Each structure stands twice: as structure tokens, then as C-alpha cells.
Amino acid sequence: MEGDIAQMGQFIGAGLAGIGSGAAAIGVGHVAGNFLAGALRNPSAAASQTATLFIGIAFAEALGIFSFLVALLLMFAV
Amino acid sequence: MATEAQGAEAAGNAPGMPQLDFSTFPNQIFWLLVTLVVIYLVLNKVALPRIASVLSERQGTIANDLAAAEELKGKAGEAEEAYKKALADARAEANRIIADAKAEIQKDLDAATEKADAEIAAKSAESEKRIGEIRASAMENVEAVAKDTAIEVVRAVLPAAEDASAVDKAVDQRLKG
């Protein structure tokens, strides 16, 4: 393990890519929080919008998954 | 690094991530397609038509039950209507009978009243007549008494004056005047 600059770069890169997961978590929290705020304002319209909620969460989460994937690629595939 | 971390286990797979081991892709894709086709056939031939038929059957049953309930409700409404009509008829009949009875009684009453009135009128006419007679006879008596009295008075005062007819004439004149 010692003295392997390339491996160090991989691990650092993987760690940096992991930040993206946290950013995606912020995004998902935004989506869910805003949905809840809107749903409490107008509960009668909430049920019809759950599909939109899940689509929004999925889009936000997909990008976090991408960064997670980049981390995994750096760790195991490069 | 990858081979080191994986140890001897993954020795056969060059990349660390099995997801990127392209040598297994044809295998997975083949079995995936087989699986999808099997699931699709099972769903399309057996499962979905069956569930759809069960659901529509249930829908039909529910609709039938609702229709039957509706029909029964209609019948109940009709029965209520009939009951109300019968009640109204009975009431009208009763009213009619009461009115008839009243009219009959009124008629009887009228007849009786009339009869009574006639009797009363007859009786009062008779009484009138008798009163008249009595009055007339009383008048006559008064006349006679007055004439007699006058004759006696005249005789007592003027014994010479024996003329009764003159006295009668005078009394008559006085009674009339």
C-alpha cells in the first residue's frame, strides 16, 4: 500500500464524490419539505400530487446515486 | 488496488465491480429477457384477465345489488304512496259520511222546526181567535151592562123617561165616541 500515489488519489476522489450523496440528501429534503408545506396548506390537493413528489425525489436522488457510483468506480473499478 | 482488496475471491473477475464485468452481460441479458417474456405471458394469458374478470364481476355484483336496493326503495315508496292514498280516501269518505249525516239531521231538524212552527202558528191563531171571541163577547156584555145601567140610571133620575131605545142609541153613541 505504501507510496502508491495513484491509490491515494483514488481514495481522495472517492471521498470527494461521496459529498455528492450529502448534496442529494439536501435536495431530497427540500423536495419532501416543500411538499409537506404545500400539503399542509392545501391538504385536499396533496393526495393527487404524491406521484409528482416521488418523481421529484427520484430525480434528486438519481444525481446523488451518480456521485455514489463515481465513488464506487474510483474505489473498485479504476 | 482492486485485486488486492478483493483478495483471492474475485480473482476470476478482472474489474472490482461485478456490475462492470462485461463478460457476464450476455448471460444476464439473456436470462432477463427469458424472465420478462415468461412474466409477460403469465400476466397476459392468465393473471390479468382473471383479475380483470373478478373485478368486473364484483363491479357487476355491486351494481346489481345497488339496482335491487334501488328497486326495493322504489317499491317502498310506492307502498307508502298507496298507504297515503288509502288514508286520504278514508278521510274523504269519513268526511262525506259526516257531511251526509249532518245534512240529513239538518233536513229532519228543518222539517221538525217547520212542523213545530206550523203547529205553533195554528195554536196561536186559534188562541187569537178565542181571545177575539172573548173580547167581542166581553164588549157585548159591557154594552149590555152599560145599556142596562144607563136605563136604570135614567129611570132612577127621570122615571118619566121610559124610552129604552133612546137610551140604547145614546149608549151606542157614547161607546163609539
Place this chain on the structure above:
Amino acid sequence: MATEAEGGGIKIDPMGQFVVEPLFGGDHVAWYTPTNVTLWMAITVLAVIVLLVLGTRGRAIVPSRSQSVAELTYGFIHQMIEDVAGKDGLKYFPYIMTLFLFIVFGNTLGLLPTAFTTTSHLAVTGVLALLVFVTVTVIGFVKNGASFLSLFWVSAAPLALRPVLAVIELISYFVRPVSHSVRLMGNMMAGHAVIKVFAGFAGALGLGAVFPVVAIVAIYGLEVMVAFVQAYVFTILTCVYLKDALHPHH
């Protein structure tokens, strides 16, 4: 099996569970070789048959428990297609139902200990997403002809912006299968890998393994939810793409 505390430290191999292996020995994986992929896909098919065919064999007006589940699944997907893609999307109901059932059973069966998660492989989700992509594109062109291209021409935007938007829309259209597949595969793989990492800690900690085990239980609960949510998301996105193909003028 992947973790040994030996010598210099912990060796955790979160990826070992995703390795495709032949069922009956040997190490060459040809396209026809029965592998653990085959096994778990067969179990998926079996689960679908048990739920939807055996579960509904009573055909009862008042459903049994399994029949209720089957009917709920049916109604759920049916409703979703009708809500998102419209009435004319119902023609593709069996196809979307197939996708949903395969993914939901692949995800949940993969959560069984020592199971192989078929939906955590790019080859599988990629083919699923490409099938959706190709089908939807073909449907779009068959139903609408060349006017399907108006999907990329945003008539609500100012004229000067439209070419730029068209390029962006075009790119986002072609990125769809990528995000569609990687989302599912990434979610599945991430959860399983995290559980494996915690399991590795538990193996190394001895008595202190209580904490990782509690964490595994919590993550497992989350993963059960993710398994259903990702199947739902994959299906509803398919419906959204189908809607774009059926009614490109928005």
C-alpha cells in the same frame, strides 16, 4: 464470508455479493450458463406466479388475503397508468405491469440474506431502461409521426431560446435511459453494499457488534422501503415517458 479480521486490519468486500457465478461449478459464464442470476430470476417468476396466479385462483367476489394483494397491485398500476399516461396508455398495461412486478420482486427478494439481487446489475436495469426507451420512442413515432419531434420544440418559450432548449431537451431525452437504469441499480447496490460494510464491522468488533447490528436493522428497514419506492419510481417514470410519447404536445 467477505470479511476476515486478519493481520493488518479489516478486509471488507461489499462487492462480493454481486458476483455472477455459474450455479454448477466452472468459472466460464457463457450466455446460456445457468447462474445465480438465472436462479433468482426464476424465483422472481415463481413469486409472481404465486401472487398473481395461485393467489387469485379462488376468483372470489369477497377476496381472500392473497387475492386482495393481487387486486391491489393490479388496481395500483392500473390507476397509475390512467392518472399519468391517460386512458390510451392502458393498452400497455401488461407491459408496465411486467416491469413493475419484476422490479418489485427482484428488489425485495434481493433483500433476503445471501440472496442475489438481480436488479442491482447494470446489465439488467440497463436492458429494462433501454426497452422502455426504445418502446416509448417507437410508440411516439408510430402514433404521432414526425410531429413527435415537437416534444423537443418548446413552443411556450421565446423563439430565440427554442433552438437552445431543443438541444437541451434532446440531450435530456437521451439521458433518460441512463438515469432510469442507474437510479435503480445504484439504489439497490448502495443499500446492499452499506449493509455489507456494517456486517463487516460487526464481524470485526466481537462483543461490540451490537451497534453495527442495530444499524443494519435500521438500514434494512430503509432498504425495504427503498425497494418498493424504486420499483414505484421506475414504473411511474415509464408512465411519464409513455405520456410524452402519446401526447407530445404539452
